[in-house]
Amino acid sequence: MYPQFTLRRLSLALALSASLACTNAQAGFFDNSFFGPEESARLTEWSKNPANAMRWGDWDMLRLEASQQGAAPSAQPVQLTPDQVAAAMRNIQIATFKEVNKLFSEAEVRRFAPAIAIGLSRATANQELVFITTGEHMWSGLIAPSVANAGRVFFADGRLNFLLGQTHMDYLGDANHGTRKPPKFDYGSRKSAAKGVEILGVTEGEAKLVRTDWIAVAVPTAAAASAAQQAVGQGTVNPAPAAVVPAPAANAPAVTAPSPAADATTDQFYRKQESRLRSLKRMRDEGLITDAEFQQKRAEIFKDL
Structure with missing residues (x-):
C-alpha cells in the first residue's frame, strides 16, 4: 500500500531534510508562528484570492471552491486559529488495512492548519476547501514511503468537517506503475461514501462520525488547542481515547474484523x-x-x- 522509491524521491527528500534543518521558528502570518516569514508572505498573498490553489511542492494543495450541488449551507466565514484547526486535524485516526494510523502526520498538520484557518475565514456559506496532503506515516528517513490524503473541509454546526475521498493513497507508486500518468485524486462526495476510506474517530475531544469517510470534529477552545500544540512540541502528549467516537489507542491490536472495502x-x-x-x-x-x-x-x- 506504499509507493515504489525513485531516485527523484530520494533527491527531494534530501533537499527537504536540508531545508527543514536550517529553518527557525519566526514570527509569521499568525501570532503562534507555525513557520517563518516567507511562508507567511505566501499565505498573505493567497488569502487575497483563495480560489487559486495554495501549493506546497508537486502535490500538496489547498483551494476554495463552490460547495457540491445540494450541500447544506455551512457556517462560514468563521474565525479559527491555526491551533484550533491543528488540534482537530492531529486527533483523527483511520484504519489502513491491519493498522490504526493518524490521518495526518505532524508535518501535514503544521503545513495545512494555518492555510485552512485562512480559507475558512474567507469562505461563504456555499463554499468549501478541497485539499491534497502528502506525508510519511510508516517510518521516517530517506526511504520512508509517502502517502496522500484528498478531501474536503468546511465548518458547520460548531464543528470542523473533514470529508475524505482518499486516505493514505500510494500516489507515487500509482504514478510510476506502468503508465507513469499523474495520479487521480478524489476529493469525496456528499452523496455517497468513498470506498476504502475508514475513519475510526478521534484520540481525544469530541467528534461525530457522519459516515465512514466523513467526520465532524468539535473545535477546542483556542487556549486548549494552544496547550495541546505546546505539549506535542515538547513530546509530552499521550492522549486517552475520547468518550465519543473513540479511536483505538496507538498500541491497540490489529483490526480483527475488516470492512468489506478492506476485503476488496x-x-x-x-x-x-x-x-x-x-x-x-x-x-x-x-x-x-x-x-x-x-x-x-x-x-x-x-x-x-
Whole structure:
C-alpha cells in the first residue's frame, strides 16, 4: 500500500531534510508562528484570492471552491486559529488495512492548519476547501514511503468537517506503475461514501462520525488547542481515547474484523508489498542503501503480511 522509491524521491527528500534543518521558528502570518516569514508572505498573498490553489511542492494543495450541488449551507466565514484547526486535524485516526494510523502526520498538520484557518475565514456559506496532503506515516528517513490524503473541509454546526475521498493513497507508486500518468485524486462526495476510506474517530475531544469517510470534529477552545500544540512540541502528549467516537489507542491490536472495502483491496495490498520489496532490492543493488538497511526494512514489510 506504499509507493515504489525513485531516485527523484530520494533527491527531494534530501533537499527537504536540508531545508527543514536550517529553518527557525519566526514570527509569521499568525501570532503562534507555525513557520517563518516567507511562508507567511505566501499565505498573505493567497488569502487575497483563495480560489487559486495554495501549493506546497508537486502535490500538496489547498483551494476554495463552490460547495457540491445540494450541500447544506455551512457556517462560514468563521474565525479559527491555526491551533484550533491543528488540534482537530492531529486527533483523527483511520484504519489502513491491519493498522490504526493518524490521518495526518505532524508535518501535514503544521503545513495545512494555518492555510485552512485562512480559507475558512474567507469562505461563504456555499463554499468549501478541497485539499491534497502528502506525508510519511510508516517510518521516517530517506526511504520512508509517502502517502496522500484528498478531501474536503468546511465548518458547520460548531464543528470542523473533514470529508475524505482518499486516505493514505500510494500516489507515487500509482504514478510510476506502468503508465507513469499523474495520479487521480478524489476529493469525496456528499452523496455517497468513498470506498476504502475508514475513519475510526478521534484520540481525544469530541467528534461525530457522519459516515465512514466523513467526520465532524468539535473545535477546542483556542487556549486548549494552544496547550495541546505546546505539549506535542515538547513530546509530552499521550492522549486517552475520547468518550465519543473513540479511536483505538496507538498500541491497540490489529483490526480483527475488516470492512468489506478492506476485503476488496486484499489483492492490492499484497501487490503493494511486492512492489515495496522489489523497490528495496533495487535500492540495495544500486548502492542507495546498505545491506543492513535492506534487511531491516524487508523484515518490517514481512511483519505487515
